[in-house]
Amino acid sequence: MLEGFGQQAVIHILVNVMFLVITWWALQSFKLDLFVRDPRGPKAKVLLILLTIAIAHLVSSFFLDYLNSSLMLRYLW
Known part of the structure; x- marks a missing residue:
């Protein structure tokens, strides 16, 4: 039983x-200079990092929820 939790944690990571x-x-191809004053400054870098984390979290949550739901379909019948 605990092996399943370990495997799920590794897949999640x-x-x-x-x-x-x-x-x-x-996001590297995104023209950040259209939205910030100094695109090479530290504030722009932090903004890019936060955007990356936020978007990646949303996409990975969707993917993992979809994967979990598709695995639960076998219990339908």
């Missing part, structure tokens, strides 16, 4: 890290 990397990569 890997999915979160994967979506963090994908989101960071995708």
Whole structure:
């Protein structure tokens, strides 16, 4: 029983890290200089990091919820 919790934790961590990397990569092409005064400054970097974390959290939560729901479908019948 506890092995299932461990496997679920590893999948959760890997999915979160994967979506963090994908989101960071995708936001690198975003023209941040249109929205902030100094796009190379520390405030812009912190904003980019927070945006990455927020978007990655939303996407990974959706993906993990979808995965969990699809795994629960086997208990339908």
